[in-house]
Amino acid sequence: MSFYTFMGSVEQGLVYAVMVLGVYLTFRVLDFPDLTVDGTLPLGAAVTGSLMLQGWDPFTSLGMAMLAGALAGCVTGFLATKLRIMSLLASIITMTALYSINIRIMGRPNLALLNQTTIFDALAVPAIPRFLLTPLIFLAVAGGCKLVLDLFLHTHLGLALRGTGDNPQMIRSQGVSTDNMILIGVSLSNALVALAGGLVAQSQGFADVGMGIGTIVAGLASVILGESLVGKESVLRQTLSAIVGSLVYRFAIVVALSYQVGFLRLTPSDLNLITAVLVVVCLTIPMLRKRMRWKRA
């Protein structure tokens, strides 16, 4: 692997870490499997891209992307809590609707952001080459999101949110509406995912309605990988594991794509297949380990 491909995977790992933090929030903290993210990632890209093309500055565009993501999360939360639609189904419904909405926002299935001033241009420092600047900015964003999330999850609201995923009956008996917690949590999660989408669009110079496919699976794979490497004993560790998991996952993908399996050469379109296999492996390793221990005992 060349240095540039390595830096590329670091860059990808860091920007998608923001998305993984969002997935961690729903999947682990709230225990609410949320597939909306497959639609919110391109939503973030679409909103950022469209606004930039209309002359908005790149930072405000990202803020609006987060707002749009939060709104999408709100819809899923509303379907699941107020209309009592099963969480998985509720998120699939929103995701499906977002496909059309994203095309509406962009006016077509994809946008090119050539010659637009991105946050990377705005933050450019002459001394730092671009291939270092981008990952550094992504590191700052992912680290910042982790920090804010760490703090948030230790406030009263954060405690109630964590309790909602752990023991909803107990949380209700402590006077907290679990419905409201789900609404807040899913919105926050999708705001993060949309932010990731906006950042990806700015760094790659385009937004595409199909760029969200497989987001949830990649997110899950990263969360699970991270947990098995970093552990999940505390909130601080869990958020760190999301970032580490994202890095390891993107790295594994690059490695996998650079190998030739027999006569078959893997291409980027095989990514989703690799991810799916990876998730199955990650999910079954704890079970296999337990069985091994059984046999030895």
Next chain:
Amino acid sequence: MLQITNLRKVFNEGSINEMVAIRSINCLVEKGDFITVIGSNGAGKSTLLNLVAGTFTPNEGDIFISGERVTHWPEHRRAAYIGRVFQNPLSGTCATMTIEENFALAGNRGKKPGLRWGVTRRDHKAFQEKIRLLGLGLEYRLKDRVGLLSGGQRQSLTLLMATLQRPRILLLDEHTAALDPPTAAQVLKLTQELIQEMGLTSIMVTHNMRHALELGNRLVMMHGGKIILDVAGEEKRRLTVQDLLNEFAKLKGDAVADDKMLLI
């Protein structure tokens, strides 16, 4: 304090699984009452507590707390008035959160959770003092996850949490049933002390007739979704286990012999 009028709860109404859990209950709980509730399996005891707490809404009838009609209040809104300990020792706490975080949740019961810091240094000290009273050594483990603790330890914590903010009504549903006898005795003693010291209005469901007789100032016996015996004060003090057994015999004839009730 708590008034229940013409309460009726039917599960799966209109289907073949229809189950009338609460037939018709009228009950006035005075301030400071400590009621023990007994009754055979399926008598409707847990359902009654769930109706009071708002976990279920009744099909008919009303519930008033301090004169306020709370019949249709959602559970989380009613929680401002109610402290609860469940039968399952795992139900009352969040396993993945630390002892102090669980206490912070309980300390905030009934208030909107905001963006204030969850456990301040002052909270930590205050929780430590409370937990020290348990004498279980848990005051040094406030940063441990609750999932690491035993059922008895968790149930003791749940009890403290339920009374951390003075509740208008304390609901206990067989809260010692899942514990081994020495631990159960300890938790029961703590229950009695807390209720006495704070003068709490409490309802405690139990299958142990001795406990039902020894604790509290009022005893209620339920059967088939109805209250069939309600004695208080001097009359309750004179009641014996034999009296209760006779009541049960009247209801069921010989079936009493294999009833779980016979935990004396």
